Amino acid sequence: MKAFTELFYELDSTTKINDRIASLVKYFQTADEHDKLYAVALLSGKSPPRAVNSNFIRQWAAEEANLPDWLFEIAHHTVGDLAETIAILIPDTSDNSEHPSLRQYLAEIQALKKADEDTRREYIKTQWQRLTQPERLVFNKLVMGMSRIGVSKGLIIKALAQYAGLEEPIIAHRLSGSWDPAKITLDKLLHTEAPEETASRPYPFYLAYAIDIPFEELGPTTDWIIEHKWDGIRGQLIYRNGQIHIWSRNEELLTDRFPELHALHEVLPQNTVLDGEILVWRDGKVQPFAELQKRITRKNVTKAIMKEFPVILLTYDLLELNGEDLRAKPIVERRALLEDVVKKAHHESLCISEVIACTTWEEAAAEREKARGFMSEGLMLKRKSSEYRTGRRRGDWWKWKIDPLSIDAVLIYAMSGHGRRANLYTDLTFAVWDDGKLVPFTKAYSGLTDKEFNVLDAFVKKNTIERFGPVRSVKPELVFEIAFEGIAKSSRHKSGIALRFPRILRERFDKNAEDANTLDDLKKMLELYGKGNVDVS
């Protein structure tokens, strides 16, 4: 526990990549061998399920800190992180004695699930008292779930590659898929390639960068495969040893979520890995992401749900065929093989992403303009000679997204943010005009620089009209251009609409509040682009 706490704080107190890798490597070299894989799991966001409801923990902490609830809440809001708030507020009585290992702590915490409330409270309070403040924070995170601490998967892979003396893609491959730290140690996982275990493993995904170079540098369009960029769930469908496995890009196993794709085992050749997009498909058309979201948020995939929101795999790459790893072949060859596979499979749940024929980049640009009509997010450009590489790489694959929709709106409420933005008014609510009144229609948190947020923060503090707890209403003076990716009807919102990925594009210094857009403008957009978008409320 001590070593892991030290690692946590070292990672937290530097933003330099090399320092972070050094901290990780040092930890892997010195930590208890049974702890290490747990640490990898925690740092890569594979937290064990929450063992105790955080409302209980909050209540026990307020008791233990001897603070009224309202003050505890304000403290929490300011700190932004419940685990940290508790760690700070509990009086320090640590005895600096030896503590259980990370593994043992995790086991004890999981055992709490079956314990009664008194036992849980007793256990948690005892740990708070015996641990130091930094250990208390880590312990709380083990109990309540480890939120991201900014250690990317790539960073962990780099550190493990250094530690184990192996190449990064090998580490990436061996880490992907399912493993259980209770059953295997880190060293074993990194150094063994057991076929039984690896049958389900996806390849590391190859990701595209947003295009930021002039088209002249791409060369002729004939060097490129141009397709739509689909707005679904990127996934790999793996058929090995007679079984289907479906993995998301975040390397989550989604096999159970999409039963209709299991039937593909009847039509695919043995040992095949397809890369593609899982999409809701109706009447021969891709449906908006909102529909897929409706399906994936359901706990049980019932027959009714499958009927209402049928999915397909719209495939665009073939990574393995008959057990042969094809990733080093040019995509144009992989694509020819893929077309053959899809054609032979001839299955309603398996389609191929069409190649769009363009002779010039101007034509491509025109296709991109039409993308929204196909429920696509824009275009993908893939160099015909490109291999299937690992991670996000520049040069061979580009995404060329359509411009977001945007609207000019007035800032009316502000709330201070959490975490990095605690104490700074960054959670903003925007409104448009409706019959002479401002109607709130969206929140947005991102899109401004820290400097711009500081200026805005000062404006909020000086122009507060009313305060409701942490929220302030401000003089409706500032106009911002809000960008968003999609629009849908919503009965939950006063405005009747909900936006997808709203963010601040820029402040419109040139506009007064009266010049902002209206609710009618938004409704027109809903009519144009929100067709088929279901009520996601």
Add this chain to the structure above:
Amino acid sequence: MLIKFTPSGIYCEQAGIYIDPWKPVQQAVITHAHSDHARWGMKNYLAHKDSEPILRLRLGDKISLQTVNYNEPVFLNGVKLTLHPAGHVVGSAQVRLEYKGEVNVISGDYKTEYDGLSTAFEPVKCNVFVTESTFGLPVYRWQKQQEIFDEINAWWRQNKEEGFASVLYGYSLGKAQRIIQNVDHNIGRIFTHGGVESTNRAFRRFGIDIHETTLVNSDINKEDYKGNLIVAPPSAINSTWLRRFTPYREAVCSGWMALRGARRRRNVAKGFALSDHADWNGLNEAVSATEAEKVFVTHGYSDVFSQWLREQGIDAEPILTEFGGDEMDETTAELTAEALNDAASQPEDKGTTNDESVH
């Protein structure tokens, strides 16, 4: 009550004085020389004698300034005015006003722990107490000064071993000198940014002893920074001025660094929660030591801290300052003030923002 809260600042009508006024007035009593308390344009200033060098440095030599010692009374139209140590920075004072048996005390900024440089805070009994509340939340509880300096020294030593220069950021009046005095001088030399050095020099000229420092300048060989400590104001963060120290590690000394989120927002990975303000316990102890019947809370978490005091049975209410009354970010104020001060004193050394990341 002897005081009232006006748009120009805290006013004592009987004595005809304003305390730390925001707008130009006839007679201003200044609790300390930080620029959000000591402003331009007052006809006459009254302050503690140790505030003089910095007041003159920042407001000009020509200001009309009367200085007094702690506990040395000044009588104004029947009001007995005395200054008492606030422990915030050198020369910082609480203002005590007494008239016909009633006592009002205005704390200014204060901290209850002795910092080795400023005269230690002294509680003053009164009927009405005006307290600051910059860190008036229970999440702000400082470690002992020595513990923090042990950590700072360990950080400096490690950087030295690994061949890095160490850059510490702290407000150029107060925090910077506190760092300079309290770090372990056996580890290495201390270099300073112009904003810090001008304050050091003003102190030294005035006879206040500050440990030896060297102003960063272009004659110094870059190799000489390696392993040594550089003390700079927060305005130097992300500036090109830092390039000469490469390779270096940096950390901010501020009470806000107690929270991980606040630290990340300042985009500085490392922080030491070293504050010149009272923490939660300090505020509570200070208020209760005054035995005041009425407490006014200003500068910081005024709403929260006054509600807390009321629940403890103390008659307290928040007073809004011109900033809107709460959650004023010390460092934001510092940055603005620093920028003004530094621009005036060291134009050639003031770096501009650069996009070459120093992290």
